[in-house]
Amino acid sequence: MSLLAVSELSKDYAVANGAFRRRALRAVDRVSLDLGPGATLGVVGESGSGKSTLARCVLQLERPSSGSVRFDGHDLSGLHGRALRGMRRWFQLVFQDPAASLNPRLRVGATVAEPIVLHGLRTGATAVRARVEELFRSVGLGPEHVERYPHQLSGGQQQRVAIARALACEPRLIALDEPTSALDVSVQAALLALLRDLQRQLGLGYLFISHDLAVVSAMAQRVIVLYLGQVVEEGPTAELLARPRHPYTQALVAAVPRDVPWATPARLLVTGEPGSMLERAPGCRFAPRCLWATARCHAEAQTLRSVGSDHRTACWRSVEGELPPEGLSCAIPG
Amino acid sequence: MRGRPPAAGPLLSIRGLDVELAMPRGSGRVLAGVDLDVDAGEVVGLVGESGCGKTLTALSVLRLLPAAARITAGAVCFQGRNLVTAREDEMRGVRGRGIAMIFQAPRESLNPVLTVGRQLELVLARHHRLGGPRRRARAAELCAMVELPDPARVLRAYPHELSGGMCQRAMIALALACRPALLIADEPTTALDVTVQLEILVLLRRLRETLDLALLLITHNLGLVAEVCQRVAVMYAGEIVETAPVADLFSAAAHPYTRRLLEARPRIGAPPAGEPIPGSVPDPLARPVGCAFHPRCHRVQPRCRQAHPEPEATAARVVRCFYPEVASS
Amino acid sequence: MRRTDAVTLIGLGITLGLVIIGVLAPWVAPMDPYATDPARALRPPSPPHPFGTDVFGEDILSRVIWGARLDLLIAAAAVGIALALGGLLGAIAGFVGGWSDEIVMRAMDVLQAFPNFILALGIAAALGPSLPNLITAIALTNVPVYARLMRSQVLTQRTTPYALAAVGVGNPMTRVLFVHLLPNTWSPILVQATLQSGWAILQAAGLSFIGLGVRVPTPEWGVMIGMGVQQVTTGQWWVAFFPGLAIMVAVAGLNLLGDGLQDWLDPKRP
Numbered sequence: 001m002s003l004l005a006v007s008e009l010s011k012d013y014a015v016a017n018g019a020f021r022r023r024a025l026r027a028v029d030r031v032s033l034d035l036g037p038g039a040t041l042g043v044v045g046e047s048g049s050g051k052s053t054l055a056r057c058v059l060q061l062e063r064p065s066s067g068s069v070r071f072d073g074h075d076l077s078g079l080h081g082r083a084l085r086g087m088r089r090w091f092q093l094v095f096q097d098p099a100a101s102l103n104p105r106l107r108v109g110a111t112v113a114e115p116i117v118l119h120g121l122r123t124g125a126t127a128v129r130a131r132v133e134e135l136f137r138s139v140g141l142g143p144e145h146v147e148r149y150p151h152q153l154s155g156g157q158q159q160r161v162a163i164a165r166a167l168a169c170e171p172r173l174i175a176l177d178e179p180t181s182a183l184d185v186s187v188q189a190a191l192l193a194l195l196r197d198l199q200r201q202l203g204l205g206y207l208f209i210s211h212d213l214a215v216v217s218a219m220a221q222r223v224i225v226l227y228l229g230q231v232v233e234e235g236p237t238a239e240l241l242a243r244p245r246h247p248y249t250q251a252l253v254a255a256v257p258r259d260v261p262w263a264t265p266a267r268l269l270v271t272g273e274p275g276s277m278l279e280r281a282p283g284c285r286f287a288p289r290c291l292w293a294t295a296r297c298h299a300e301a302q303t304l305r306s307v308g309s310d311h312r313t314a315c316w317r318s319v320e321g322e323l324p325p326e327g328l329s330c331a332i333p334g
Numbered sequence: 335m336r337g338r339p340p341a342a343g344p345l346l347s348i349r350g351l352d353v354e355l356a357m358p359r360g361s362g363r364v365l366a367g368v369d370l371d372v373d374a375g376e377v378v379g380l381v382g383e384s385g386c387g388k389t390l391t392a393l394s395v396l397r398l399l400p401a402a403a404r405i406t407a408g409a410v411c412f413q414g415r416n417l418v419t420a421r422e423d424e425m426r427g428v429r430g431r432g433i434a435m436i437f438q439a440p441r442e443s444l445n446p447v448l449t450v451g452r453q454l455e456l457v458l459a460r461h462h463r464l465g466g467p468r469r470r471a472r473a474a475e476l477c478a479m480v481e482l483p484d485p486a487r488v489l490r491a492y493p494h495e496l497s498g499g500m501c502q503r504a505m506i507a508l509a510l511a512c513r514p515a516l517l518i519a520d521e522p523t524t525a526l527d528v529t530v531q532l533e534i535l536v537l538l539r540r541l542r543e544t545l546d547l548a549l550l551l552i553t554h555n556l557g558l559v560a561e562v563c564q565r566v567a568v569m570y571a572g573e574i575v576e577t578a579p580v581a582d583l584f585s586a587a588a589h590p591y592t593r594r595l596l597e598a599r600p601r602i603g604a605p606p607a608g609e610p611i612p613g614s615v616p617d618p619l620a621r622p623v624g625c626a627f628h629p630r631c632h633r634v635q636p637r638c639r640q641a642h643p644e645p646e647a648t649a650a651r652v653v654r655c656f657y658p659e660v661a662s663s
Numbered sequence: 664m665r666r667t668d669a670v671t672l673i674g675l676g677i678t679l680g681l682v683i684i685g686v687l688a689p690w691v692a693p694m695d696p697y698a699t700d701p702a703r704a705l706r707p708p709s710p711p712h713p714f715g716t717d718v719f720g721e722d723i724l725s726r727v728i729w730g731a732r733l734d735l736l737i738a739a740a741a742v743g744i745a746l747a748l749g750g751l752l753g754a755i756a757g758f759v760g761g762w763s764d765e766i767v768m769r770a771m772d773v774l775q776a777f778p779n780f781i782l783a784l785g786i787a788a789a790l791g792p793s794l795p796n797l798i799t800a801i802a803l804t805n806v807p808v809y810a811r812l813m814r815s816q817v818l819t820q821r822t823t824p825y826a827l828a829a830v831g832v833g834n835p836m837t838r839v840l841f842v843h844l845l846p847n848t849w850s851p852i853l854v855q856a857t858l859q860s861g862w863a864i865l866q867a868a869g870l871s872f873i874g875l876g877v878r879v880p881t882p883e884w885g886v887m888i889g890m891g892v893q894q895v896t897t898g899q900w901w902v903a904f905f906p907g908l909a910i911m912v913a914v915a916g917l918n919l920l921g922d923g924l925q926d927w928l929d930p931k932r933p
Contacts, residue, residue, distance in 0.1 A: 046527035046528065046529065047498075047527055056827075059831060061827055061831055082835075085833045085834075085835060086833070088833040089832075089833055092831060092832070093827075093828070093831050095824045095827075095828065096824075097824060100823055100824040100825060101824040101825050101827075101828050102825055102828075103825045103829070103843055104825075104847065105846045105847055106843075114829075114832060114834070115832040115833060118832060118833045118834065119833060154614065155384075156614075162828075165828070165832065168832075169832060169833070184383040184384050184554060185383065185554065185595060185598050185599055186383060186594070186595065186598050186610055186611040187383075187610075188598075188600075189598040189599070189600070189610040189611075190610035190611075192600065193610060211527065211528060212528075212600075213528075213602055214599065214600040214601050214602050215600050217600065217601075217602045217603065217604075218600040218601075238603070241602050241603065251529055252528065252529065253602070254532075255528045255529045255531065255532040256557070256602060257531075257532075257555065257557030257558050257560065257561050258557065258560065258561065259556075259557065259560045259584050270529050273497045273499060273500075273530070
């Protein structure tokens with residue numbers, strides 16, 4: 001039984017269009033994903049891809065406009081009020097900006113203690129306090145940090161507190177929205193190691209959202225790639241990054257800085273910016289920027305199709321073998 | 335390369351720069367003995383994590399430090415002048431004209447109430463005193479130079495109407511309006527998507543060649559540095575701990591901090607990174623005695639705890655360490 | 664000591680000083696504020712009347728001291744009521760949104776469409792001059808300020824990651840509002856309340872001055888200025904001067920305190 005099964009999830013926002021009309025902005029467009037217990041699914045996308053919105057909808061911090069989210073078999077869309085609050089302890093979210101995700105007026109110990117008390121996981125002040133200290137230790141912080149305020153901690157420490165708060169619920173799934181983007185490289189490395197350890201010890205499932213392919217490659221066994229709210233490719237991480245089967249994924253992989261200096265020809269496979277989510281062109285959303293686009297790409301909506309074991313892409317040209325597996329290496333002068 | 339006479343020495347030469355920052359808890363040294371050279375037309379990377387002082391170094395060059403920070407020692411030589419002792423009106427002539435700077439969050443660094451075109455015109459009017467039509471022509475020329483799509487629309491737009499990548503291009507155009515000899519780029523791509531980042535890097539490389547521009551690229555992203563730079567300086571706790579040609583640095587970093595930093599990065603296809611660097615960056619008010627990195631160093635020896643290493647030059651490298659790493663990793 | 668700290672302390676000192684004087688008025692005032700003595704009417708400042716006497720022979724110093732008690736009471740009560748009522752309305756409007764937001768805000772618009780003093784005047788005139796009615800009038804005219812302030816604060820805090828996290832760990836909405844959002848909103852409101860207390864004193868004095876607040880011979884600074892206004896032209900400046908000076912000192916002290924509080928309450932203060 002999968003831990004998390006999301007099916008055709010969409011999220012629309014009403015946006016003012018002129019003085020009186022409204023249009024729907026589809027931030028997430030029929031995304032499906034599947035996560036097993038103890039596994040990590042990476043969600044990759046750039047700004048505007050809808051990845052943060054997806055996380056919030058999966059965790060019911062915003063209600064999806066359509067589609068279903070099943071956690072351990074339970075359909076979350078039917079839950080409200082107290083029933084939903086009770087379920088919340090099973091899935092938690094760690095945010096991108098650690099400082100903003102902690103209440104500045106509460107000591108961090110109180111922030112971590114709150115879920116323990118809310119869900120009745122320990123009774124009595126002493127037991128709660130002991131549990132808080134245990135959680136702090138498990139994320140690499142000491143008891144001296146318990147009485148501090150968030151602004152007295154460094155970014156890395158704040159993020160550890162946020163992880164401790166998530167763990168306080170004793171969840172089975174943690175969604176992490178760019179958890180290390182705001183942090184330095186050395187701090188990031190330590191945090192990722194911590195997350196891997198916790199997963200091993202506690203059997204947690206992770207939904208790991210990031211724009212950084214290297215980080216995703218270190219953390220996730222499977223990856224889905226989002227572009228303008230749609231899944232364009234999904235598959236095992238190593239396979240997908242070594243042999244990307246969608247032009248957008250190829251462009252992303254090519255754009256990652258390499259350690260080979262200066263002499264490498266530029267690998268600019270995509271230019272410009274993603275289009276607006278308001279435009280509802282019928283065909284593939286990536287077509288306007290795609291080097292391989294044909295008339296059919298612009299006209300026909302794309303669906304995910306298999307190109308290997310458990311590897312699917314939304315590019316028909318790739319499915320039919322018209323794309324070289326490594327993509328095109330444009331030798332742009334300079 | 336256009337007609338610049340060959341330079342006698344480096345274009346920019348920072349020597350022994352010390353900066354103190356006054357904080358409510360006390361005064362601490364945030365830059366200590368910084369030495370850095372940039373030759374004409376060269377691309378130099380300045381790398382370090384947050385709090386290491388790399389942005390302060392750049393601000394010191396242009397004398398744009400916040401009020402609480404003071405330069406207490408050292409010299410910054412640019413085109414034969416020491417900028418530390420220059421008068422304010424001399425500095426105004428250097429800023430924008432001799433040395434220009436672009437910043438991290440492009441949308442926030444542009445004036446939100448002026449259109450991009452107006453901001454360009456203001457810079458051109460300030461430094462070049464061009465007439466109206468010639469200013470507009472030059473503005474259009476600059477837009478083309480930074481490869482802005484649809485220049486007419488961009489010039490009429492306000493910063494919040496443009497994407498991050500376009501704002502960054504606009505800022506580069508502003509910086510290059512007066513043909514500076516040196517461009518300092520402080521984390522120019524950190525706030526941008528990775529595909530846009532690559533475009534901006536390609537643009538910077540191209541501009542460097544067509545304009546014979548020297549570039550000082552400040553970043554915490556080591557991968558970027560490998561793409562763009564010829565030489566790299568690594569900073570830690572306000573000091574430059576290693577300077578080397580980029581290929582040498584990546585194949586065989588000498589300073590233990592550099593070595594660990596390179597290893598700590600997650601890489602596609604590589605197994606997850608090994609031991610992260612223990613501990614944290616020292617408080618400027620409580621600098622360790624001896625080497626600034628010794629509390630966190632895996633090669634620490636007794637001497638490191640007592641004596642402070644000075645920069646040692648060998649071949650093309652400079653390393654601030656008593657026991658540098660040797661050979662390849 | 665930093666300049667802002669010094670400023671806060673001066674404001675605090677003045678305000679506390681006035682509060683103490685007001686509380687201890689029965690013991691601090693040298694004479695009964697209502698004791699009239701026509702034989703000593705309109706004496707200039709001289710012992711035993713350091714502030715002189717008014718047209719009824721009452722000692723102005725004692726009346727100013729008792730006035731501190733009354734005016735500070737009026738200000739505290741009026742601002743307190745306005746803050747509680749306005750804050751509650753604003754919190755509901757900001758947190759619940761939708762129709763309740765529209766209704767509350769349009770009601771506030773109606774109240775704010777009148778010039779502040781005219782509105783107080785209207786309410787006081789309708790209710791009749793008395794102490795409770797004075798407080799009510801001032802409170803009502805100040806409700807919109809707090810409602811708007813609280814609403815905008817709640818709206819800002821509601822979309823922060825920590826508020827979302829509070830929902831995410833399973834807090835019911837009421838806890839999110841009271842435990843997480845409100846403590847992060849009251850800092851600017853407290854500052855505003857302190858600054859507005861000065862204004863409330865001016866309003867009370869103004870209304871009493873024109874006879875719509877407390878009446879003669881109550882020792883209230885506004886009333887006293889009203890009584891002394893005619894005497895200014897005939898040379899007895901002290902009757903209106905000292906209560907006016909008292910108002911100025913009180914308002915200045917409250918303003919300084921309010922300014923300083925803003926820094927003091929910031930949890931990120933080093």
